[in-house]
Amino acid sequence: xxxxxxxxxxYEKGKDMLLNGSEIIIECLKEQGVDTVFGYPGGAILxxxxxxxxxxxxxxxxxxxxxxxxxxxxxxxxxxTGKVGVCFxxxxxxxxxxxxxxxxxxxxxxxxxxxxxxxxxxxxxxxSFQEIDIAGITMPITKHNFIVKDxxxxxxxxRRAFVIAKSGRPGPVLIDVPKDVTDLKNxxxxxxxxxxxxxxxxxxxxxxxxxxxxxxxxxxxxxxVFVGGGAVIAGAAKELKKFVDLVDxxxxxxxxxxxxxxxxxxxxxxxxxxxxxxxxxLSVSECDLLIAIGTRFSDxxxxxxxxxxxxxxxxxxxxxxxxxxxxxxxxxxxxxxxKETLSRINKxxxxxxxxxxxxxxxxxxxxxxxxxxxxGLSGQFVVAETYRQTKGEAIITTEVGQHQMWAAQYYKFxxxxxxxxxxGLGTMGYGLGAAIGAxxxxxxxxxxxxxxxxxxxxxxNEMATAARENLPIIEIxxxxxxxxxxxxxxxxxxNKHYSATVLDDGVxxxxxxxxxxxxxxxxxxxxxxxxxxxxxxxxxxxxxxxCIIDSDDKVWPMVAPGAPINEFFKED
Numbered sequence: 001x002x003x004x005x006x007x008x009x010x011y012e013k014g015k016d017m018l019l020n021g022s023e024i025i026i027e028c029l030k031e032q033g034v035d036t037v038f039g040y041p042g043g044a045i046l047x048x049x050x051x052x053x054x055x056x057x058x059x060x061x062x063x064x065x066x067x068x069x070x071x072x073x074x075x076x077x078x079x080x081t082g083k084v085g086v087c088f089x090x091x092x093x094x095x096x097x098x099x100x101x102x103x104x105x106x107x108x109x110x111x112x113x114x115x116x117x118x119x120x121x122x123x124x125x126x127x128s129f130q131e132i133d134i135a136g137i138t139m140p141i142t143k144h145n146f147i148v149k150d151x152x153x154x155x156x157x158x159r160r161a162f163v164i165a166k167s168g169r170p171g172p173v174l175i176d177v178p179k180d181v182t183d184l185k186n187x188x189x190x191x192x193x194x195x196x197x198x199x200x201x202x203x204x205x206x207x208x209x210x211x212x213x214x215x216x217x218x219x220x221x222x223x224x225v226f227v228g229g230g231a232v233i234a235g236a237a238k239e240l241k242k243f244v245d246l247v248d249x250x251x252x253x254x255x256x257x258x259x260x261x262x263x264x265x266x267x268x269x270x271x272x273x274x275x276x277x278x279x280x281x282l283s284v285s286e287c288d289l290l291i292a293i294g295t296r297f298s299d300x301x302x303x304x305x306x307x308x309x310x311x312x313x314x315x316x317x318x319x320x321x322x323x324x325x326x327x328x329x330x331x332x333x334x335x336x337x338x339k340e341t342l343s344r345i346n347k348x349x350x351x352x353x354x355x356x357x358x359x360x361x362x363x364x365x366x367x368x369x370x371x372x373x374x375x376g377l378s379g380q381f382v383v384a385e386t387y388r389q390t391k392g393e394a395i396i397t398t399e400v401g402q403h404q405m406w407a408a409q410y411y412k413f414x415x416x417x418x419x420x421x422x423x424g425l426g427t428m429g430y431g432l433g434a435a436i437g438a439x440x441x442x443x444x445x446x447x448x449x450x451x452x453x454x455x456x457x458x459x460x461n462e463m464a465t466a467a468r469e470n471l472p473i474i475e476i477x478x479x480x481x482x483x484x485x486x487x488x489x490x491x492x493x494x495n496k497h498y499s500a501t502v503l504d505d506g507v508x509x510x511x512x513x514x515x516x517x518x519x520x521x522x523x524x525x526x527x528x529x530x531x532x533x534x535x536x537x538x539x540x541x542x543x544x545x546x547c548i549i550d551s552d553d554k555v556w557p558m559v560a561p562g563a564p565i566n567e568f569f570k571e572d
Contacts, residue, residue: 019190021151021182022051025115028158030058032195034086036077036440038062038070042090044130045117047182049088062440062469064433065461067094071101072433072459073440074112078105079420080395080438082235084165085112091119092130095176096137100427102172103141107424108256109233111170113161114138120180121149135176143171151181152188159195166198169320170233200234201319204335210344212332216315217349220289222357223249226272229256229423230294230318232416236260236339240293243342247291248352250361252280254295255408258419263412264392267358269365273301274559275405278368278568281559283361284309285566292316294338297327298424303565317341368557370409377525379403379478379555382547383410385526386448386476389533394446395438397421399431399455402484405555407450429458432475436462439471446537448474453503454483460512466542467517474536475518475544477509480551488554492569513544522546 019027025048029037037059041049052061064070067089074085085105089098095116105112118124119131135145144164146157154177161173180186217223225244231237237260244251244267251261252272261268270277272284284290290312295301302308305327316323316330317338324333334341372380383406386394392414398404398421413419420438422430435449456477466473478484483501490498510520521536523529523545536543558569 017190018187020184020187021154021177022047022184024151024154024190025158025177025182026051026055026059027190027192028155029086030055031159031192032084032162034059034084036060036062037086037088038064038073038077038437039088040064040067040070040090040094041088042094042130044091044119044179045088045094047179047184048115048117062436062465064436064465066459067097068101068429069433069436069459069462069465071098071112071114072104072430073437074114075101075105075110075430076397076420076434076437077441078110078112078437079434080417081441082417083441084162085110085437087112087114089114089116090130091117091134092132094130095132095134099137099141101433102138102174104422104425104427104430105172106141106143108229108422109170110172111165112172113165114172114174116174116176117182118176118178121178124178135174138174141172142174145174145176147176148181149178151186154181155190159193162195163198168201169230200337200340202336202340204321205337205341205344209334210348213315213334213345214349216289216313216332217247217291217352221354222287223247223289223291223354224283224287225249225251225291225293226284226295227251227253227257227260227293228295229254230338231257231260232294234294234319234337234339235416236294236342237416239339239342239346242346243349246346246349246351248354248358249291250283250358252276252284254298254301254423255421256423257295258408259413259416262414264414269361270370271408273565274303274561275409275555275557276565277365277370277409278557279361279364281557281565281568282364285311285564287312290314292330293342294318296323299561302327303559303561303563307564372410377523377529377547377549378553379406379549380410381526382476382478382529383407383450385530386533387411389530389537390446390448394418394448395420395442397431397434397438397447397449399449399451399458400426400428401452401455402488402553402555403450403452403455403478406478428455431455432459432462435473435475436466436469436471439473440469446474448476451475451477452484453477453479453481453509456509463513463518463542463544464516470540471542472539473542474533475513475542477544477546478549479509479546480549480553482551484553485555487551491552491554492560509544509546513542518542518544520544520546522548524548
């Protein structure tokens with residue numbers, strides 16, 4: 001706790017006043033620039049919602065259909081805007097319904113503040129109605145969490161929570177407040193304070209560390225730059241582009257790193273790993289220096305760790321020291337904000353030249369392109385056509401599965417914060433809530449969620465939220481009547497034993513969308529999808545497009561789990 005004291009008390013003092021706990025929470029949120037809260041009320045949090053009602057002209061509340069949707073919406077808001085997302089939930093099941101969304105944010109380093117209200121202090125620890133130890137439950141999946149038992153501690157705790165959520169490697173913070181702490185009669189002096197910007201982590205970016213990094217780069221003949229989500233979070237796109245040009249290297253990315261480097265750039269190869277482009281996987285397998293920027297080297301990237309980039313030295317830049325040497329041993333690392341790291345290196349790095357290597361890698365890209373089936377409606381076609389009609393400018397959210405991989409492969413992300421997807425936890429049901437959060441935070445941008453029919457079932461009730469909020473998001477369901485990615489694994493590894501993965505039960509998603517106040521359209525051909533998307537893009541209400549595709553369509557390329565990333569399945 002003491003580690004955060006200095007950072008959390010550096011505020012400009014203002015005029016003090018006597019406020020109750022609910023008033024203090026709202027005033028602190030306003031201090032932090034919060035303009036939107038996603039949530040669902042209940043008994044223990046009623047005092048806070050009553051105060052929120054009085055400030056509806058300052059803080060917009062989005063009533064989701066389920067608390068999990070509120071957590072995902074706060075996450076999507078945060079990822080797409082770069083701000084902190086905020087969600088509310090009541091005690092007991094309200095709080096536990098946030099858990100999957102909090103864990104999703106934790107795995108992908110997303111700054112959200114979850115405020116829950118618990119039973120009153122005299123009822124804590126007595127198995128009271130709707131009592132749960134939400135702080136204990138969420139301890140492993142938050143960056144920090146608090147139980148505030150005294151109204152005098154409330155303002156300082158909220159301010160500290162925002163500092164923690166935003167600083168260093170971002171993440172979720174939970175604040176649990178017993179109901180009587182928010183009571184109208186429970187007052188204390190409140191002093192408004194203005195938060196200062198969070199500084200970038202620079203301590204580990206020493207002159208010696210930078211010189212050693214430059215030395216490794218200068219010796220390399222076949223460098224590859226591998227970009228992860230840390231580059232997106234740090235806002236390092238400009239510095240990254242300059243760095244890549246100076247190194248004269250090809251670039252690949254992780255799922256979370258999409259958009260940090262322009263997907264249309266000549267140096268860009270594609271995603272790395274299990275469903276990575278062949279050019280990316282082969283280049284990393286051949287390179288003599290792998291420069292890893294803001295990535296955690298997940299198992300889906302590495303394949304077989306012992307054979308990953310086996311010919312290369314590894315140079316790693318990351319703000320979190322826990323990521324250094326965790327999954328891959330680095331020959332040299334710089335611990336600090338990657339935007340600042342790249343900026344420091346760019347000032348001293350001389351222009352490198354690797355014409356022969358870059359030419360070879362471009363040949364690999366030409367030899368192993370991603371292709372779109374020319375006939376029939378397919379996931380690849382749907383994503384490629386969506387890219388064409390949106391000119392690559394949309395914010396894309398996804399659920400988890402085949403459609404997620406097709407979105408990563410066939411939509412060329414040009415900017416950071418364009419792809420919002422659950423990378424670490426792999427949360428089915430994430431995308432629709434995230435789309436609501438993204439559209440709320442970016443009302444002038446087109447927001448599209450790609451879903452499988454299995455994922456849509458998880459949180460499809462949030463279509464009603466989008467309709468109620470008049471959010472013209474587009475929900476594209478790649479409907480193959482199966483759990484597509486699980487079926488793909490059953491085909492490849494389980495002798496086609498399709499156990500519990502068939503969803504051919506007659507659910508009509510078009511009628512369901514209409515029942516929830518959205519527009520529903522079904523597409524069974526390429527022309528029907530083109531027409532449906534064109535209509536959806538000019539709609540003033542949510543639109544669901546139910547795209548009927550083949551049950552046995554697969555995501556290619558694919559590397560078997562645990563295999564070296566340069567050993568691919570043959571598509572036949």
